[in-house]
Amino acid sequence: MPNPLNPKTRKQRIDDLAASTAGKGPAGGGVAVAERSVADAGHVEESAGVSLIASAWRRLRGNPVFLLGATISALFVLLAIFSPLLAPHDPTARLLIDQVRPQSNPIPGSQPGYPLGADSVGRDILSRLIVGSRQTLIVGVLATLFGFAGGLTLGTLSGAFGGWVDSLVMRLVDVMLSIPSLLLAVSIAALASKPSQWTVIIAIAVVQVPIFARLLRGSLLAQRSSDHVLAARALGVKRSAIVFRHMLPNALGPVIVQATLVLAGAIIDAAALSFLGVGNPDDRQPEWGQMLGAAQEYIYDHPALAVWPALCIIIVALGFTLMGESLREALDPKSRR
Amino acid sequence: MKLTRKATPVVLATTLALTLAACAQSNRDSGSGSSGSGSNNKDTITFGAAGAPELFDPFYATDGETFRVTRQMMEGLVGIKPGTADIEPELATKWEASSDGKEWTFTLREGVKFWDGEPFNAAAVCYNFERMFDQNEVAAGGPAGYWADVMGSFKSDAKNALYQGCTAKDDMTAVIKISRPTSKFPTALSLDSFSMQSPKALKAGDANNVTKQGEGFGYPAYSKNPVGTGPYKLEKFDEANKTVTLVANDSYWGEKPKTKKIVFKIIPDESTRRQELEAGSIDGYDLPNPADWKGLKDSGNQLLIRPAFNILYVGLNPAKNPKLKDLKVRQALYYAMNRDQLVKTQLPEGAMVATQFMPETVAGYNKSLQAYPYDPEKAKSLLKEAGAEGMTLNFAYPSDVSRPYMPNPQKIYEALRGDLEKVGIKVNVSTKPWNGGYLDTVDNGGYDAWLLGWTGDYNSADNFIGTFFSNLKANDFHTSATSYGAQLTKDLEAADSIVDEGQRSAAYEKINQQIQEDYLPGLAISHSPPALVVSDKVKGLVPSPLTAETFSTVTVSK
């Protein structure tokens, strides 16, 4: 969907900028006319623009799907922030190691003080799940941010300049998209000389780069020929200023939606990487995906070990996905009627 | 607006699906496909394999998945006594060495025929050996690896080869000449790679024509269509459905196979193999994860534990970390390790603390050696004496692999690392995937210390300590950087050449003692028994320490 956000909402900014540059511009007289008309247009549309966000929010507020997603996400973030206070035990301490007998009792079961039992080295599962929320959030957020940053760079280059830059960047993006994303992530993780949480984050982020890049480019291209950009250009605004101050902010709507979805995907991907044996090998800092990956070894006889982190991942991923999907729908100008 | 065309693909797809479903519905429930001939046993054994056989000519194979299949079809002059690592007569009924140990006379079994009707005789034996010897450059560089290991070199470099020729003394007597006496003879001839195959089929299938195809090897037609003497023949390899089917050889010279067919179903995913067994769609699989052992037994399966024929060790590289040149430091590391606890808590049932670099079933094993006890105080004082308190050790483990001698490297590593840290050693944790740089770094000498191991190919001391230490110039332990390295290599070569078995064993026992007490090039950690698992319906499978199980005695009840 090209141009999903109504560009007119931000036209006021162009007016400000146009006003500030008008005097310096060599063609002052002509600009004044243009300024007048742009300002008018912006003014006329102002109410419609505000109503887009307002109506989106109004609809979101009453949308149970959004509320469910937002509640889950908020609870998750709170849990991640306060997790060290909430965990009953030290998640790294091998408290029940004495009960672990690989040949007869590899996984200590549920018992007083340890409602979910312990893992194969005697660490309390409940505490690890609670504390694990923080690493999980960090992996998700950083992978999304890095992916976004990469996509921003490529997408801006491509969408803002067009021409051969665009062709080159888009072919690169095509190439990246054509490799199965999981394989790409696995091989990036495998490149690391010392696997760690960072390799996981970067591996997941790289996979997101082409997606963000395409999205941004689409939005930017749609705006290149739109009125406010043409106007700004006519006013002699510098190219970089047009891109960063006029085009990018308008392109962010779908990107934010995508970011919410990517965040959910990143949490799941971290689990997949662990499952494939290229996750973070150091498990002292718990992370859900890693816990789920490690639980595969015991999944047949001790499924609980896998079910708990899996449930956490499913709920959180679902929360972000629901939020993202309802945002997407609310921000889609087509569904505004 | 033309609307009809848009829906067409969907309609087509749906129709196709419905048609297919309708067709299928008109049918009977899928049968198991095995209607026995009246007995209580199934006529098929279905065994889960972790990978596809590389090819069916065992001479060019190097991996267990291939040998498991070819072992059912091919036999060598020398066989392996079921349940042990010892050799027994197979296609040769007896053998005898000349007094200098350089000439081996094999008396062949009468009445054996290859599946294609060719007689098995001395001419066939010599044809086989000459064929193995005469490899082109490509095959010599890779696929013919076992020959290169045992015999040193090929026809193009004949004077450096252990093998010096084969002659048919009479129709049923073959004589093999070797360049020097060696402990490898005749045990190494029990290797699956040295199986006897039909000369006629080898010729017809252009068996030696291994070519380089890109960055891999291309194999000749014969490798898909082998002819041997064994109890089973290859029926088909269904690559699309990933199954290998063997069928009984009715004219087998020995006891006829008890079950008509063996199907090897290729299931690369470890936990899926377990699920298939629990669902009853396979009758067994190899190398179950020790974490599953208890659960497998609890759900009524039989866990067949093989006697351990392997060694897990911590390799040390004195060239990389000069502190390791001091024997006291190496001993300190050994004393610091609580191996009793490691074996109890991290290794499968039946695992043992190692006292030397070979398992006790191998001739040359020194029974008098005691394991280095767990003594952290002694470790600390040794480190102090050596001036290496608080030394840093770059110690590595493979991140993504499970080997018979180390089912879970990370856990073994964590335990050892904890022990080392307790005596004040700073451990620098290194890890890489097995194929993804770990083995490369070990071979390039990139780690101070690392976890690795070995599963024996055949019953000889040389296959263990000879493999590890005899190549002075290039072994992972970098014994060339030590004062004892040259001597050790010389002693190993000398021991290997002793003709008399008693004397040879004594020599190896002495070397083992020196390795443990005076040299300590690495730290032998433990022996872990690998297992096989089969359902409760399976009878007659004898676990082999060499993983050389034969299925011809196996029955599966319905």
Add this chain to the structure above:
Amino acid sequence: MLRFILRRLLQMVGVVIVLSMLVFLWLRSLPGGTVSAMLGERATPARRAALEKALGLDQPIYVQYWEFVKRALQGKFGASTGVQAGTDAFDIFMQRFPATIELALFSIVLAIIVGIPLGYLAARRRASWFDNLSVVGSLIGVAVPVFFLAFLLKYFFAIQLHWLPVSGRQDSGIDATRVTGFFVLDGVLTREWDSAWDAIKHLILPGLALATIPFAVIFRITRAAVLDVMDEDYVRTAESKGLTRRVIRGRHVLRNALLPVVTTIGLQTGGLLVGAVLTERVFSWGGLGEATALSFERRDYAVLQVLLLMFAITFVVINLLVDIAYAVIDPRIRTR
């Protein structure tokens, strides 16, 4: 139109050439490699050197690449070393492609059968509980890690209930004739109904696991498209003309809403053809996804190279087909 297709095909050639170089360099920059994978514990510096020489890996990288290109132009991509030793990588691709297509088609059909009606109904009852529940429900499948979902499916339907097989494409006891490599189709063509039925049973669990994401996407797009169309003027016109609901829905709403849905189905099918690595792995499905996982694990570069290049081509071709379909269906696009 023809020029458009030609241009896109030319671009594809460019993408493939660049990708082949990138992949070649990239694989060789990964630590470890084929030699380690082939030798395992037996790897010693001497054996390594011998094997590298035998495989030509001791040559400079540009020489290796040139050799690769020369072979590739003759249709030979080199023998596999890990997936199926000795078989040419391209043959492995051809042999496994039907398995992947079979599974992808099955999943996409599942996703369509459930996704389109559900999306339509959800849109008709917008913001109702039914709508909200189906939105949440469709997204649960997306949130479950596929290997965990696979375990649950296998555990309940195969191990506990014995309704369906655990893994693989066909029971090893069935002596099926292979014609096309599509097991269901083969069963139908040869009238071996039991093998066709068995192949279908093997398809169900991996098909379900794989269908979760396309189902969610198809559901969402159908729902959005129907919502869009219902507000269009011609639907209102039809309503005001007094046409029956059935006619309006069938002729105007659903048909017009299908355009984006068809596009989505095309793209999703393309995604399934290249992206089922985890699902195929855990169901031991002998397709391209499993080959991808195995060739990576075993550092079988010949196979991995071919797979990646073929994935890229598949990706570009599907995109092209979708664009062409778009142009055929919607004349407005053609004129642009």
